[in-house]
Each structure stands twice: as structure tokens, then as C-alpha cells.
Amino acid sequence: MSGAGFLLDLHRCVGCGACVLACRIENDRAELAAWRRVLPLNLRRHPGGPTYFLSVACHHCEQPACLKGCPSGAYEKRADGIVVHREERCLGCRYCEMTCPFGTPRYDAARGVISKCHLCAPRVDAGRLPACVAACPTEALRLVTASTPPTGEATVRVPGFTDPASCRPSLAFLAPAGMRRAGLFRSLEEGLKR
């Protein structure tokens, strides 16, 4: 990760959805598709696998597939790493929905344009935290910038999250703590490699 992005502590996230709600309120998306979503993994707690929640939105990738594919130049990567989408340039062709391997861009049929998380750029520019980060009650979701990179314990590889298009997402995870859980985590990763 070289620019702005998110760090998610998988041990702390309890899947409460406060980040999703805060995002909806901040960006006036009560009636529209949410930019952020919380995806539970192994909610039924099957033995042999870890249980955690992935709170994900746009990953503000280092090599964004949406930006590369967009025919009208509606996507821009700012100097601080935030990938923003300029609606006034959007054709509504929905090609970015196909190119993004994380299912991030959302099509607003009523307006005929795509929209996506902009990491609350206006808030960040004003020195504030993104709404989702500020709302997280367990501090599981954190903002990462070039000046505050993730710690050495962070990993970008967790089961349920790969990067098939080599976009290099600016999203890092802190794995669950504890020897037993870490062991399960490793065993699943090894199992998935086979």
C-alpha cells in the first residue's frame, strides 16, 4: 500500500454495520445501493474455518482496473491515492462494473451513472476521518495514508479476498489474534492453496 486506503482488524470487527449506515448517511444514499458492505465469512461457524466479517467498499487500488478501463476518463487517482469518480464525465456504460474484480462500482439507474466510495475525500481534505472509520465502535476499520502505513503485522492475504486482476488494492487486514485462531487461519489458507 503506498497511498490512502483502509486497514481492517478482523479480530475487532463484529459486523455491526455501523460503517455501512454512516456511509449511507454521509453520502446521502439512503435509497441507493450502499457503497460499503459487510460480508460475513463462516457465520455458521463450521469447524475448521475462521469466522470474521469483511467490511469492504472501494479499495482505492494502486492499479485500478476501473480507471484503466473507463472510456471517458471518469476515474482519477489523486496524488494521495484516493480513486475518485467524476459523475459529470460518466457515460453510464457500466464497463467498470465488469472490470472491477471486487464488485465495487454501483450503477444508479435513475441517474444513469456509476458511483462509488471516494473515501470521504472532502472529509479527508478537511483533516477528518472518513464517515465509516469515524463510526466504527470497535476501531476495527482504520484509515491508512502514506504517512501512516499499516503495521508489519498487516496482511493483504486472507481467505475470501484475492486480487485476480492484479489491481493491488489499498486494503490491509490484521488477522485474528491468538495461537488457535491463527492456526485455523493458516490451515484454511493452506487448504485453499491445494
Added chain:
Amino acid sequence: MSARTGHGSLVTFTGLAIAGAGLVAASAYFGLIHGLPSAWTMVAGTGLMAAGLIISLGHLGQMRRAALAARGAGRSALSNEALLAALALGAAAMAAAVGLSGSDAPFAVAAAGAANAAFLVSIGLVYRLPGQLTWQGFSAVTPLTGGLAFGAITAQAAVASGDVYLATLLFIGIDALLFSQRWRAIAGMAFSERMLADPWHVRRTPLLAARFFLLDVVPFFMLAGVASPLAIPVAAAGLALDRFGFYALALQHTTEREIEETEARITAAGRAAPG
């Protein structure tokens, strides 16, 4: 997913554009190499392409901003396709006009053929996306091979001279060979829960087989003996199925999909664990 949501318009406009560009490219080949009359097949190809491109505008959420599609030229495969579409349509219209006027203009015909072949290549490149699991490998060349096969069948059958050129059978054979690789790759994919819940994924074998037989096998045998105009509607149905199957069998990687597959593996591992 987007490729599935409202894919009717994608099927229609890519189908018409591929049919039109394939017909223009094949007409140019037969006109230049074998001296077959190409003016009316050029006109038909131009009309199909124009119809496809007009319908493609309706696919946009912001039709008035269509001109912005050229901004990503060189970077975006979709921009390259849009620019080549305009170039191919212009070249085809010019070749058709020159042909209808009775003039002999091999340069215009060659330019139309080359531009339309390039346009077919560019369509394939638009869909060469690492996150799209069923559009890998030879899927990227099927717009070119399918378009040329349809164009050759139509150009050949429309003349109905009784002679069948080896090139026509070759175009069909190449398409059959490469499409069979796509078919093989898709048929080899294990079914996930989401795929099993999708009626088209469950019926992927008959869908791909129908396309294979209608665009390649049946026209091949219809033309192998004598050029029959009946091969045209059969190939057109095959091309329509090709485009429908392309989008209906789209399988996009998303975090949600990966989590589902991971959960299935966890469940399977839990069941297999002793005790």
C-alpha cells in the same frame, strides 16, 4: 452483475455489429481475391453495423455524453473499440457507395475489410478481463472468428453461384476449433452454488452446443456441397446464440462470490474431517 443485468441490449448491439463487420470483412476478401460482387453485401454489412452502433447508444445511461467515449483512446479497450467502430463504419459505407456507383475501387474495399477486421479484434479485447472467469483464453477471439465465419457464409450463400470457396470452409473451421476451446474451458468449470441457481449455467452445455452447431457445423455441411441461401438464417441464429451465451454465462469475480466459494470449501472440509 453488470454483464448479466440488462444484457439484452449488449447481445443485440454486439450481435449486429459483429455480423455487420464480419460481413464487410468477408465481402472484401471475396471481392478482392475471388472477384465476387461485393457491393450489396457491403451495403448489408454497413446497415447491420450502423444498426448495432445506434442501439449501443441506447445502452448508455448518459447518451448525450457518448462522444466522451473517445477520451480513453490508447488506454481503454472500450475507447479503442468505439473509435475503430466509427472508422470501420465509415470505411464500409465508402466501399459500399463506391461499389454501388459501379466503380472499381480495390483500395476502398481493402481498407473497409481491414478496418472491420480490426474492429472485430477490438471487440474481443474489450472482454479480455482477468476478473471475468468465463471470458478467458480463446473467448477473446470468438468475435473475430464468429464474425468472419458468419460473414463468409453470408457472402458466399448470397451469391449462390454454386461454387463454394475453400476460404469459407476455412473460416468456419477456424471458428469451430477456437470456439470448441472456449466450450471446453467452460464445461470444465466446477459448479458453484450460485452457478447451480442460474438456469443458463445449468444449461451451459446445450447452449454452447446449439451455438456450435448453428454457426459452424450446420452451415459447413450446407455449404460443403453447394452454396445455399438457407445457410444465412441458420448462421444468424448461431451468431445470436453466441452473443447470448457470452453474456448469459458471464461469471464475474467479486468478493461476495469468493466468500461463497470459501464457505463451501470450509463446509466441505468440516464434513470430511474425522469425528
